[in-house]
Amino acid sequence: MLRTGTGLAGLTVMLLLMTGCSGTGQADSAVSFSPERYAALVDTLSEPGGFFDSDNLVSNEAGYLHVKHALKRLGVEGGVYIGVGPDQNFTYIAQVRPRYAFILDIRRDNLIEHLLYKAVFALSESRAEFLSMLFSKPLSQAGFSDGQPSIEALVTYFDRTDGDEDLFRRNLERIRVQISTFEVLSGDRDTRRVSELYRSFFERHLDLRWEYRSDGDRGISFITYRTFLLGRDLEGAYGNFLASDEDYRYIRDMQARNAIIPVTGDFAGGHALRAIGDFVRGRGDRISVFYLSNVEYYLQPEGRLDEFAANVRYLPTDGRSVLIRAFVNLRQRAHPLRVERDLMTTVLQYTRSFSQLFADGAYGSYLDLGVKNYMQ
Numbered sequence: 001m002l003r004t005g006t007g008l009a010g011l012t013v014m015l016l017l018m019t020g021c022s023g024t025g026q027a028d029s030a031v032s033f034s035p036e037r038y039a040a041l042v043d044t045l046s047e048p049g050g051f052f053d054s055d056n057l058v059s060n061e062a063g064y065l066h067v068k069h070a071l072k073r074l075g076v077e078g079g080v081y082i083g084v085g086p087d088q089n090f091t092y093i094a095q096v097r098p099r100y101a102f103i104l105d106i107r108r109d110n111l112i113e114h115l116l117y118k119a120v121f122a123l124s125e126s127r128a129e130f131l132s133m134l135f136s137k138p139l140s141q142a143g144f145s146d147g148q149p150s151i152e153a154l155v156t157y158f159d160r161t162d163g164d165e166d167l168f169r170r171n172l173e174r175i176r177v178q179i180s181t182f183e184v185l186s187g188d189r190d191t192r193r194v195s196e197l198y199r200s201f202f203e204r205h206l207d208l209r210w211e212y213r214s215d216g217d218r219g220i221s222f223i224t225y226r227t228f229l230l231g232r233d234l235e236g237a238y239g240n241f242l243a244s245d246e247d248y249r250y251i252r253d254m255q256a257r258n259a260i261i262p263v264t265g266d267f268a269g270g271h272a273l274r275a276i277g278d279f280v281r282g283r284g285d286r287i288s289v290f291y292l293s294n295v296e297y298y299l300q301p302e303g304r305l306d307e308f309a310a311n312v313r314y315l316p317t318d319g320r321s322v323l324i325r326a327f328v329n330l331r332q333r334a335h336p337l338r339v340e341r342d343l344m345t346t347v348l349q350y351t352r353s354f355s356q357l358f359a360d361g362a363y364g365s366y367l368d369l370g371v372k373n374y375m376q
Helices: 008-018 036-046 068-074 086-096 108-122 128-135 151-160 165-180 187-207 226-227 243-255 270-280 293-299 305-314 350-357 366-371
Strands: 079-085 102-103 260-264 287-293 323-326 344-350
Touching: 008 079, 036 270, 068 086, 068 187, 068 350, 079 086, 086 102, 086 243, 086 287, 102 108, 102 270, 108 128, 108 165, 108 187, 108 243, 108 260, 128 187, 128 243, 151 187, 165 187, 165 260, 187 226, 226 305, 243 260, 260 270, 287 293, 293 305, 293 366, 305 350, 323 350, 323 366, 344 350
Parallel strands: 079 102, 079 287, 102 260, 287 323
Antiparallel strands: 323 344
């Protein structure tokens, strides 16, 4: 049962801190949550799902890697990660190496997609097996001689290899069995959505891209999953977590430790984000990174930035904590760091800088959110 309301946050944290987990506090380098606690966290931290006009299966942020070196330069590492949306989070998590992570999204389908990913990780020992499972494309003809294929080699192979319907059906059954062990999903709708989301990857594979539910791409050239996998940082190096065996193993290990926890919730809501803050605070931890994507782009015209800013202030942060923001380049004025014609520009901002500027009334427009006191 999903619980809502700010009054439950403290009770939620107290109950969760009393139930099984291997250790608490900053002294632990690798946090593991029991399957029972993982399921309890997903349930009690979540709010009822809300509407968003996209399935949002893949990222639409071409420049998501443009903050890679800034994260390293600023020494952003460890702590607890909060993010939103699909698998771009895995790349940020691999860069930051947090103790554990929460993926918060208003769409319950995002939670279901992350359970799908969790199952695929469990069933895939390597990066090649992960993509083979995700797209239901066999590895029998891959011939990756060194066992550590480059991201270009992986993309080339899966681009020219057809999907297999029988393999899809077998994989789907394995995924369903794996997801059932998480004891999170409930009802026919959730089960059906697992199949529908998985079929989207099978049918569109590397051509999959972000679309509006209401009217497709609206004439906007969103990046494909292929382009996303082949993303580069500002120095021209590949950086997706699937470009590195080490990064893949790190994310797979976190998934095995139940340390990446999907939550359904509203950034400006009254329960989920605050309950996460209470849980992290109760363990003596801090938020190191809050990846916002472009959620502020939707909150600002709705007049909901006040609630969001209050939630950010409520989180346990310190002077090193940062926001990762994908600023939507406006027609009237693009971000000063816009690369070519990218739809969005990804930048950093210290969390406490955002809170102070908001308190000072400095954010009179959406443009202000992107261009005041940013870093890259």
